[in-house]
Amino acid sequence: MYAHILCIDDNNEFLFNLRASLKYKYQVSTAINYELAAQVITQNPVDLVFLDVKLGEGESGIRLIQKMKELDPSLVIIMLSAFKNADLIVHAIKEGASDYLCKPYPFEDLITVIERNLAKKIIQDKNAAFIEYCNDNTKPHQIIGKAPALLDLLQQAEKLKGHFANVLIEGDCGTGKEMLARYLHAIEDNPKRPFIAINCAAIPDTLIETELFGHERGSFTGAVQRKIGKCELAHNGDLFLDEIDSVKPEFQAKFLRVLQEKEFYRVGGIQPIKVNFRVIVATNKDLSKLVLTGQFRQDLLYRLRVIFLKVPSLSERTADIADLANYFINKHARTPKVLSQEVLACLQNYSWPGNIRELENLIQSLVISSPANVIQPSDLPQWFAQNSALDETVPREEAVPATRQTSLSCQQINKTLKDYLLEVEKNYIDRALKAHRGNITHTAKVLGISRTTLYHRFHDKEVV
Secondary structure (H helix, E strand, O other): OOOEEEOOOOOOHHHHHHHHHHHOOOOOEEEEEEHHHHHHHHEEEEEEEEEOEOOOOOHHHHHHHHHHHHHHOEEEEEEEOOOOOHHHHHHHHOOOOOEEEEEOHHHHHHHHHHHHHHHHHHHHHHHHHHHHHOOOOOOOOOOOOOOHHHHHHHHHOOOOOOOOOOEEEEEEOOOOHHHHHHHHHOOOOOOOOOOOEEEEEOOOOOHHHHHHHOOOOOOOOOOOOOEEEEHHHHOOEEEEEHHHHHHHHHHHHHHHHHHOEEEEOOOOOOOOOOOEEEEEEEEEOOOOOOOOOOOOOHHHHHHHHHHEEOOOHHOOOOEEEEEEEHHHHHHHHOOOEOOOHHHHHHHHOOOOOOOOHHHHHHHHHHHHOOOEEEEEEHOOOOOHHHOOOOHHOOOOOHOOOOOOOOOOOOOOOOOOOHHHHHHHHHHHHHHHHHHHOOHHHHHHHHHOHHHHHHHHHHHHOOOO
């Protein structure tokens, strides 16, 4: 889309000639006073304004600068005058003008002034968007833990230092996929490299293109200013796309082209924008399965999965729970607090379907609700106490078959001891699996048997 230029002058002949000379290269509007200019600015976003120093009826162009900036702070205003006055130029610049042009002027000078100021505006828009976005981009990248599964993952990540191949991160919700992406960015130790993160699932399908590619002024209803997209902000850095599986195939094709050609167009734009960034994507789904159902493009998957990293769940990192819990206590507690050994045991024996995010939420709740400095089991919320995985989570009286009573009648004693014990065992395994959300590894650990043994018992007894 052409840049929109507004010319404000009380000389209609000058306006006619200026429009005629620029209309083939720019979108040009004209106005003879502030009222007409304000209508243009509010109805159709303007990139650059030519404003005469003196308008009709004694109106001062310089006094209008602030009024026009109130309508649109990003306006680039170039003052026009039939004479060159240093004091006047300084005054105009102080009021907010960007440049000054004396009449009459060669056509080449006019174009030079326009292009120079439009280029400055693009840079200013980009910097403003980048600063605004980065104000909330200061999350720590420290990864806490010493569990073997985590150390193995970090060792894989360290090997990527200095290599900027695209990365696909897979892991359950709340495992810390974005933290790993930030870690990959941080190990490069280059503060000039931007890290731009976006949650694809949080953006409506109709807005994902303008969010990533940006848009030009007036490209659609409501596009009152040029928007710099996240792809442009990530140039020479890292672009992190969380929940990439939520992006529709129609946009996947457009993003694939960006990765292939390293260029894109803003919505409503006609100039290609060259970019060079590493893309790191994250998902809690198996993208290969989504390819089979037509929900994800296979060629895009190949482009993204140059490096594949799998984030372990918290149930695979029980050795890290104490360190993580203490970290979250220090983060959220206003006064010093510690966990009792009983509470820590509860945390370590819980299956954590919500992973680290669920742990942080629980700790935050405990430091707020617990009145004492030492957090006790009685402080645990009811939902957690009911689902925690201590041996007491599966009470003996609930684990045995319903046919068992305090006193058994003769009619009820109709099974051999072996059959009865097998039924008790089956029911206990069933209860333990449910308490651990079907997690075989954690259930086997709590029951004190190997995964293989649990698998055999699971199938032999048809536990469901």
